[in-house]
Amino acid sequence: MKIYDFPMAPNPRRVRIFLAEKNIQMVYVHVDIFKGENRTVEFMRKNPMGGLPVLEFDDGTYLTESVAICRYFEGLQPDPPLMGVDPRDIAFVEMWNRRMELEIFSPIANVIQHTHPAFITRIKQIPEFAEVRRDYGLQRLEWLDSILAQRQFIAGERYTIADITAQVAIDLGVNLGGLKLLDGVHHVKRWHEAVSSRPSAKA
Amino acid sequence: MKIYDFPMAPNPRRVRIFLAEKNIQMVYVHVDIFKGENRTVEFMRKNPMGGLPVLEFDDGTYLTESVAICRYFEGLQPDPPLMGVDPRDIAFVEMWNRRMELEIFSPIANVIQHTHPAFITRIKQIPEFAEVRRDYGLQRLEWLDSILAQRQFIAGERYTIADITAQVAIDLGVNLGGLKLLDGVHHVKRWHEAVSSRPSAKA
Numbered sequence: 001m002k003i004y005d006f007p008m009a010p011n012p013r014r015v016r017i018f019l020a021e022k023n024i025q026m027v028y029v030h031v032d033i034f035k036g037e038n039r040t041v042e043f044m045r046k047n048p049m050g051g052l053p054v055l056e057f058d059d060g061t062y063l064t065e066s067v068a069i070c071r072y073f074e075g076l077q078p079d080p081p082l083m084g085v086d087p088r089d090i091a092f093v094e095m096w097n098r099r100m101e102l103e104i105f106s107p108i109a110n111v112i113q114h115t116h117p118a119f120i121t122r123i124k125q126i127p128e129f130a131e132v133r134r135d136y137g138l139q140r141l142e143w144l145d146s147i148l149a150q151r152q153f154i155a156g157e158r159y160t161i162a163d164i165t166a167q168v169a170i171d172l173g174v175n176l177g178g179l180k181l182l183d184g185v186h187h188v189k190r191w192h193e194a195v196s197s198r199p200s201a202k203a
Numbered sequence: 204m205k206i207y208d209f210p211m212a213p214n215p216r217r218v219r220i221f222l223a224e225k226n227i228q229m230v231y232v233h234v235d236i237f238k239g240e241n242r243t244v245e246f247m248r249k250n251p252m253g254g255l256p257v258l259e260f261d262d263g264t265y266l267t268e269s270v271a272i273c274r275y276f277e278g279l280q281p282d283p284p285l286m287g288v289d290p291r292d293i294a295f296v297e298m299w300n301r302r303m304e305l306e307i308f309s310p311i312a313n314v315i316q317h318t319h320p321a322f323i324t325r326i327k328q329i330p331e332f333a334e335v336r337r338d339y340g341l342q343r344l345e346w347l348d349s350i351l352a353q354r355q356f357i358a359g360e361r362y363t364i365a366d367i368t369a370q371v372a373i374d375l376g377v378n379l380g381g382l383k384l385l386d387g388v389h390h391v392k393r394w395h396e397a398v399s400s401r402p403s404a405k406a
């Protein structure tokens with residue numbers, strides 16, 4: 001198995017952190033998004049969406065979508081559990097992970113896609129949309145702050161994939177988007193320092 | 204257990220179809236989105252996002268996010284399997300379900316949110332964004348047509364949650380958005396007729 005990867009992109013990092021937490025070694029193949037290497041005919045045969053990461057199995061089939069890749073490894077190696085331990089817990093972790101995707105990751109990604117110079121040639125940027133999404137994301141960070149006032153991690157007292165999704169989103173917004181996402185949200189800041197101090201954060 | 208539901212909204216329908224396929228009976232509580240019943244203080248205590256559906260457990264906890272609710276019932280009653288049968292299959296079904304969410308459901312929902320009069324008071328509508336998303340969605344439907352040229356259902360030869368997501372999205376676009384989504388995509392049309400003829404389609 002190997003994973004097609006680009007260090008600077010957020011979704012590949014979600015999988016790298018997930019695998020680091022499980023202590024799974026992986027072969028990574030570098031695909032440079034900035035050079036358009038993910039839009040070549042050859043790469044689009046691996047993933048018709050042109051996105052990263054892509055997991056290649058030894059039989060030559062390709063699995064895409066970060067969370068689907070994570071769930072495959074969760075099934076293969078359940079310890080430590082990052083996606084829940086029984087049907088009810090699995091469902092609640094999925095709920096929190098999807099909330100982090102929809103309420104935190106998605107607005108931050110939208111702001112960057114619709115304002116950052118790197119995306120000018122790749123999508124039709126609509127600054128008005130970026131503004132709406134920035135306001136939404138900042139409002140949702142306050143909601144997340146109220147959640148993290150009550151507990152250690154996003155889905156409860158155990159670190160899960162939901163923490164990884166939010167961590168990667170916030171790092172993306174701060175580092176690439178220059179967004180001040182940790183001002184005034186003290187519980188998010190405490191949680192962000194905790195997840196950032198885990199060895200997996202370097203993945 | 205009971206589910207807070209609104210018949211006309213797409214996400215509650217995903218769960219109703221899923222439960223109908225599993226022949227699971229459920230108590231549904233009607234929450235009228237058009238009357239703003241999902242934005243009351245009382246409802247927001249159940250789901251701070253204000254979205255439907257919401258599964259209420261008998262102990263008074265609330266599970267949100269359609270796919271998380273589906274995954275809970277998949278764990279509780281695995282037959283018939285709608286989310287895969289082993290770690291690799293589960294991952295591929297998740298990949299296809301997410302592709303249907305991101306490539307089909309999301310653009311169709313965006314077009315409706317940013318053009319339909321029902322959303323004028325609920326979001327800041329940006330017609331230019333709706334246009335970009337309509338073009339994107341139509342292009343992705345052609346890609347889906349090429350997939351369904353090769354097999355019976357979206358994730359392979361078995362009906363799965365990925366079919367439900369695409370079915371609900373297309374019905375939403377056609378019925379509420381007035382979009383001509385089935386013109387010229389013959390394999391999607393054949394598939395849509397097949398899923399629409401299942402008893403669960405009435406759910």
